[in-house]
Amino acid sequence: MEPITLYKGRAAVLDRNNVDTDQIIPKQFLKRIERSGFGEFLFYNWRFDEEGKKRPDFELNQPQNQNTSILIAGENFGCGSSREHAPWSLKDYGFDIVIAPSYADIFKSNCMKNGMVPVALTPSEVKHLMEAASAPDYELTIDLPNQTLRDDQGFEASFEIHPYWKEMLVKGWDEISITLQYDKAISAFESRTKAASTI
Amino acid sequence: MGKSIIEKIWDQHIVNEEENKPDLLYIDLQYIHEVTSPQAFEGLRLKGRTVRRPDRTFATMDHNVPTVNRYFIEDDIARKQLDALDQNCKEFGIRLADLDSPEQGIVHVIGPELGLTQPGMTIVCGDSHTSTHGAFGSIAFGIGTSEVEHVLATQTLWQTKPKTLKLEVNGQLGHGVKAKDVILYVIAKFGVDFGTGHIIEYCGEVFRDMSMEERMTVCNMSIEGGARAGLVAPDETTFSYLKGRKYVPKGEEFERCVQDWKSLSSDQDAVYDQEIILDGSLISPMVSWGTNPGMASGVDGKVPTFAEEIIDSKELDRALAYMGLKEGMAITDIPVQHVFIGSCTNSRIEDLRQAAEMIDGQEVHKGVRAMVVPGSQRVKRQAEEEGLDEIFKSAGFEWRESGCSMCLSMNPDAVPSGEHCASTSNRNFEGRQGAGARTHLVSPAMAAAAAIHGKFVDIRKFKQAEQVH
Numbered sequence: 001m002e003p004i005t006l007y008k009g010r011a012a013v014l015d016r017n018n019v020d021t022d023q024i025i026p027k028q029f030l031k032r033i034e035r036s037g038f039g040e041f042l043f044y045n046w047r048f049d050e051e052g053k054k055r056p057d058f059e060l061n062q063p064q065n066q067n068t069s070i071l072i073a074g075e076n077f078g079c080g081s082s083r084e085h086a087p088w089s090l091k092d093y094g095f096d097i098v099i100a101p102s103y104a105d106i107f108k109s110n111c112m113k114n115g116m117v118p119v120a121l122t123p124s125e126v127k128h129l130m131e132a133a134s135a136p137d138y139e140l141t142i143d144l145p146n147q148t149l150r151d152d153q154g155f156e157a158s159f160e161i162h163p164y165w166k167e168m169l170v171k172g173w174d175e176i177s178i179t180l181q182y183d184k185a186i187s188a189f190e191s192r193t194k195a196a197s198t199i
Numbered sequence: 200m201g202k203s204i205i206e207k208i209w210d211q212h213i214v215n216e217e218e219n220k221p222d223l224l225y226i227d228l229q230y231i232h233e234v235t236s237p238q239a240f241e242g243l244r245l246k247g248r249t250v251r252r253p254d255r256t257f258a259t260m261d262h263n264v265p266t267v268n269r270y271f272i273e274d275d276i277a278r279k280q281l282d283a284l285d286q287n288c289k290e291f292g293i294r295l296a297d298l299d300s301p302e303q304g305i306v307h308v309i310g311p312e313l314g315l316t317q318p319g320m321t322i323v324c325g326d327s328h329t330s331t332h333g334a335f336g337s338i339a340f341g342i343g344t345s346e347v348e349h350v351l352a353t354q355t356l357w358q359t360k361p362k363t364l365k366l367e368v369n370g371q372l373g374h375g376v377k378a379k380d381v382i383l384y385v386i387a388k389f390g391v392d393f394g395t396g397h398i399i400e401y402c403g404e405v406f407r408d409m410s411m412e413e414r415m416t417v418c419n420m421s422i423e424g425g426a427r428a429g430l431v432a433p434d435e436t437t438f439s440y441l442k443g444r445k446y447v448p449k450g451e452e453f454e455r456c457v458q459d460w461k462s463l464s465s466d467q468d469a470v471y472d473q474e475i476i477l478d479g480s481l482i483s484p485m486v487s488w489g490t491n492p493g494m495a496s497g498v499d500g501k502v503p504t505f506a507e508e509i510i511d512s513k514e515l516d517r518a519l520a521y522m523g524l525k526e527g528m529a530i531t532d533i534p535v536q537h538v539f540i541g542s543c544t545n546s547r548i549e550d551l552r553q554a555a556e557m558i559d560g561q562e563v564h565k566g567v568r569a570m571v572v573p574g575s576q577r578v579k580r581q582a583e584e585e586g587l588d589e590i591f592k593s594a595g596f597e598w599r600e601s602g603c604s605m606c607l608s609m610n611p612d613a614v615p616s617g618e619h620c621a622s623t624s625n626r627n628f629e630g631r632q633g634a635g636a637r638t639h640l641v642s643p644a645m646a647a648a649a650a651i652h653g654k655f656v657d658i659r660k661f662k663q664a665e666q667v668h
Contacts, residue, residue: 017514018391018491022628027609031263031276033237033283035344045630050616076392079425079491080628081607082327083235084343105395105427106327106341113345162359163219175345176248179353182215182223186251186355189214189225195354198254199228199315199446 001115003172007097007142011133012065014073020080021107025089038085039092064134070097070142072129077118078107087111097142099149101126112165115172117142119149125157144170201466204432205363205398208338208463212321214355221359227320227337229350230306231258231293233284234609235325239348240287250291251354257315258288259296261305262609266572266599269298273611291351304575304601307331307543311415312577314444318433318460323350328543328625330421333430334414335437336463338398340427362396362472364426367403370480375658377553378413379545379623379642381405382420383485385477387495394426397473400465401431405479411440412549419544420625423492432464486530486655487627487640489518494627495640498657502528521629522637523617531655533639537620538569538650539632540596540643542606545623546574550643551582554623555590557647557658563595564653570597570612572604596650608633621649 029041046058054061071090077100078086087110090098096116101123103111111118119142121129132138132151142149144166150156161169168175190196202210215223236258243249250256263277272278281298288295296302302309307328310316316332322339323329325347332339346356368381386393399421406414414431421429431437438457441447448456483497494510496502502519503509504526510518519526524533540546540554551571563569571591573579579601582588588598605612606624608631614620616635623646624631627638641649648658 016517017511020491020626020628022607022626022631026630026634027607030234030609031274031280033241033280035238035241045634050634076395076425079391080327080422080626082325082341082343084238084325084345087343102392102395104392104425106343110343110345113343162221164221164357175357176246176349176352179223179349179355179357182353182355185215185223186225186353190354193211193225195225195227195252195255199257 001172001174004096004115004117004144004169007144008139009069009097010067010138011070011072011099011129011140012060012068013130013133014059014071015130017074018076018079019073021078021083021086022080024078024086025083030083030085035088036092038089039094042089042093064136069094070099070140071095072126072133073098073100075101075123077103079104082106084110084113087114087116091116099126099129112169113175115169117144117169119159121149121157121159128155200470201468203363203400203465203469203471204336204430204463205338205400208319208321209360211319221357223355224321224358226323226350226354226356227255228315228322229256229347230310230322230324230329231256231284231347232261232306232324232326233280234262235344236287236347237280237283238344239325239351240291242348243351248352250293250351253292255354256293256351257310258284258293259303259306259309260284260298262603262607264298264600264602265610266602266604266612269600277609301576304577305543305546305603307419308547308574308578311335311411312444312575314441314447317441317447317456318437319463323356327422328419330426330428331415331419331543333418333421333428334411336430336433336460338428338430341422361398361427364394364397364399364473364475365471366399366401367474367476368405368479369403369476370405370478372405372479372482373659375484375644376482377642377644378409378416380482380485381479382417383487383492383495383640384482386420386424386492387485389424389475391423391491391493392425394421394424394429397426399426399429400471401429406431407434410549411436412547415547416544420492423625433460484642484645484658486645487638488522488524488530488533490521490627490629492625492627492640494518496530498530498645498655500530502526502530531657534619534654535621535639535649536567536618537614538567538646539572539605539620539622539624540570540646541572541574541604542624543574543603544625545643546572546578548578548581550623551578551587554643554647555587557644558590558594558651561594561651563650567650567653569595569650570599570605572599573601575601605632607631614638621646621655
């Protein structure tokens with residue numbers, strides 16, 4: 001996993017609440033057995049019509065949202081299915097950071113396992129950013145170690161992230177290799193509980 | 200201060216607890232299916248890792264499986280995914296209920312049937328409807344593929360302790376009002392994210408009176424209210440369901456387990472982060488009209504209007520446009536062209552009995568295509584022994600093989616664009632049952648009645664609804 005510390009980028013706006021993972025990556029694209037190559041199918045049914053042509057009214061097809069690497073969205077982003085294909089497709093499309101007032105639990109966890117930061121701000125901060133982001137050359141800077149987000153026009157906000165996840169993201173660690181260091185504790189647990197038996 | 204069942208199970212599974220870290224939580228059981236596991240096994244192989252507890256891992260094939268001729272998989276990529284699961288299970292020594300197995304079925308149907316799911320366990324699966332297993336008094340939640348890999352390798356997960364939510368529903372449900380209606384009512388009332396960050400404990404008379412099948416329906420849809428897990432404390436209903444099942448301890452050991460399981464119930468003085476108390480007698484049979492499970496109304500109700508300002512106007516506008524409905528229209532005026540009885544929410548034997556009783560010698564309405572997809576091969580066999588298949592078939596329903604089918608239409612079963620489907624599944628998201636498909640979530644009894652009438656009808660008005668309850 002690539003470490004993330006100070007991140008600068010332009011933001012796209014998807015002003016919709018309750019965007020579910022079925023929209024982020026529709027089911028017909030879940031049959032691949034790889035982790036890569038999902039970006040071209042991101043928001044497929046919203047981005048493309050039945051003939052595969054881009055729908056001009058969909059936010060990500062609009063000119064101001066091109067060449068962006070941060071996605072600003074409405075509340076409860078990533079609800080529904082647990083498919084990790086959702087962050088895989090966002091990341092593969094080019095989004096490294098998502099900003100929203102709130103996230104579904106499984107999606108949030110899936111993001112962090114893939115080097116993506118789900119930044120949660122207050123609804124009014126998100127509203128402000130949605131309005132500001134449409135200006136050309138508007139850029140946001142995310143400082144993960146200090147848990148802050150700012151623009152070049154004086155806006156600054158802080159966000160919460162569990163210290164454990166922050167460390168994982170900042171250092172780009174492989175979580176399983178960390179956990180394997182607890183092997184003795186896991187074995188001890190297994191020998192003193194019902195986990196000693198098979199099912 | 201007393202502890203809730205949620206805290207009791209959680210505390211019993213902590214492997215490591217230290218400052219600035221989530222708890223390292225032991226996972227008793229992992230279920231695997233073909234769609235969310237291939238990348239996890241590949242990750243193990245790349246790092247030369249093994250599966251720590253293949254004996255606490257169980258796999259099945261469900262999402263991609265055809266329900267007509269199950270061995271004829273036209274889609275090469277889908278077949279590759281099924282083959283990959285077969286190979287991965289062989290390589291890592293994991294039990295697999297494949298297409299040849301009499302135990303095959305939807306992962307959340309077969310786990311309980313086999314008695315793998317037991318009270319007090321921590322259970323995970325790369326599927327958000329893992330919350331189903333909470334019906335047995337376990338902490339069961341959906342995870343992503345990276346977490347699947349983590350559990351395969353370590354049998355643990357780093358988890359911050361969730362908040363607790365006590366949801367109590369008292370009173371008696373009216374005739375024709377089912378478990379599905381209860382959970383849809385709750386989500387419609389409190390929204391699709393009221394449970395985010397929480398585990399729900401379902402308490403009160405209504406859940407106590409429910410069968411295990413009904414509790415599974417409720418817990419299954421916890422995730423549609425944002426809660427990763429929801430559970431019901433185990434009781435005599437749970438124990439008698441479990442007794443004698445394949446993987447449940449037998450004889451004296453079973454009795455010892457029951458004593459253990461009884462001690463899991465929440466203490467009288469347990470404190471929850473949130474409490475909700477509802478009156479079950481106020482619940483009507485529910486029908487979803489919009490594009491998330493919170494957009495639902497009683498069958499005697501109407502689609503909301505913009506003026507009511509119940510839902511953000513932009514969201515309402517988008518939902519009505521997608522669903523092809525008008526604001527303020529009566530739910531009973533919505534036409535139905537497809538009926539799907541199945542999914543991990545409502546495909547168990549009781550669900551099929553509930554649907555079959557509504558048919559009562561009538562036939563599927565002209566122009567309606569209706570199908571029943573049993574949740575597992577075992578459910579299918581039992582239904583056939585009881586003659587339910589004949590009731591469905593002679594009424595004009597298609598009788599299929601087990602799988603996830605039209606809940607998410609990863610296999611060939613789908614609803615055409617612009618057509619309405621009364622579905623016993625769990626999600627009415629855009630495109631879920633096919634691009635442009637319009638899904639309405641209902642109970643199996645409501646779905647069967649819609650098949651007969653070609654529209655939604657209030658089943659409380661029928662005599663047989665009283666017999667069903």
